[in-house]
Amino acid sequence: MSTAVVKPQVMAVDFQRSGLIERAQPAERDHVLPAVPDLVQARSDFEAAAIWLEATTDNPKTRRAMRKEAERFLLWARHARDKGLSQIGVMDVRAYLAFLADPQPASVWVSPTKHPRQHPDWRPFAGPLGVSSQRYALVQLGSLYSWMVKAGWLKGNPVALVKKPQAAVDPMIQRLLPVEGIALAFEAIAATKSPLKRARDHFMLSLFYMTGLRTFEATASNMGTLRRSASGHLWLMVDGKRNKRREVPISEALFKELQYYRQAMGLPAEILPGESTPLLMAANSKGKRASHSTVLKAMIDIMTRAAELARERRQYELADRLGEATTHWLRHSCFSHLAQATGDLVMVRSLAGHARLDTTSRYLHAEANQMHNQVSEPLKTPAGC
Structure with a gap:
């Protein structure tokens, strides 16, 4: 086919x-x-x-x-x-x-x-x-x-x-990065020699973590679909799965990242209505859209370098996580951190573009160490003889 x-x-x-x-x-x-x-x-x-x-x-x-x-x-x-x-x-x-x-x-x-x-x-x-x-x-x-x-x-x-096969689920395996892992990824980007690639990668990582966009949603979007509502809030129109359109909130902090990224690429800070400039551009070509594979390779490179930083600091478990992380891990991390902070699954469902709430509920989990502490501290028994 x-x-x-x-x-x-x-x-x-x-x-x-x-x-x-x-x-x-x-x-x-x-x-x-x-x-x-x-x-x-x-x-x-x-x-x-x-x-x-x-x-x-x-x-x-x-x-x-x-x-x-x-x-x-x-x-x-x-x-x-x-x-x-x-x-x-x-x-x-x-x-x-x-x-x-x-x-x-x-x-x-x-x-x-x-x-x-x-x-x-x-x-x-x-x-x-x-x-x-x-x-x-x-x-x-x-x-x-x-x-x-x-x-x-x-x-x-x-x-x-025919009954579909069911994969065993290990609750300890989560495609989730803690905030320390996100910080190491930004540290790895800061060491990038190419100014254009450094600016693109910094915005790219911010975009995926702060919006939870799917990779294809980000690579297919244009800057001109960004709009400011009557209340002053910024929204990005994206086409999700099954061509379902939704608006994703863009924070002022992320918008400033976008403006800095545009200026690094030789574009004016302000975006014109209907502008067709790709939201994610190739680092070595102004105005050219970054492909799906380009974004995935760039993210793997970032996470690999972040994992090296973690190993240097003897953060071996974090290094293993970073070594496996992709753009989808950032999506998972975005929604998990939001769910933990707000407990609002309906809001997270809307942001994620999920059709069903039970899909979103996967993101409402605690980190293993946090869960361990929360369970271990309150539940005690008398010491044995």
Whole structure:
């Protein structure tokens, strides 16, 4: 499947890799026409899946993830079960889950080295999938089947009848940085030699920590969407998941960071209404939008240098956390610190752009040391003899 605009015959061509799949003939359908109207009007399961991608998401990152799961399943269904989507049953789905945990034969399905899709050694898997990844695969396939049933392409959804695997949750593992870790990240940025990169990274870290924006929300935003309300408050309009728009509050402190960042980039401090300047720019090119991968790499570099500072100060646990931290850790830290400080989950839910409050409730937890002290101090028993 292509991440670009999908055309009717693109799917089968894109799947022709290393003998993993033969090219489907455009005139062939993979199943008998259902009794309900066919709203998809594709000529194969592959084309139907491509149309599903095109119709359900405009986000490139989401589309890549959805495409990968659909692609893997379609390849497996054809070559491991010799079936089309309409022929897949509950036991086939269960067999696919077992396959994800151990894709065999590995020589056909697995390549630890990531190759371009045009390379003869390209494979759909880099190795076995963990429980969380297996669950995600089933969620996407369930979405695919559900959409195809509604569209009249299929009659039923076997994925909906299979229990999704549950990953064990370790409550001590939290994608959360304490304020000391945030401070070390800013210290690492202060040591950056390039003035442009230093200004960009300082604003970038402030932006993610003080707003909780998702990476794609920040990289897709423009400075001109920032507005000041009649009450004098600043708001940034962002497009979140499922293209849901929301306004994110911008503090005066963060706005000053933005103005300093603009001046460092050779721009005037004041932002013109409707200005198309990217909110996050590439550090080596004025006005060029920083890509998703550029931001992730820059953040990993910042956190790696912050982890080195922590190790130098013998803060080994903090160093381990910083060594794993990404932009999403800053999102988690933002909401966790806000939830702990205010206890207002409804406010945090609105800021995060969550559809459900139980998703937001994950952020209302105490740090392990704080919890330990709060439990240990009040609860005492007489000393033993």
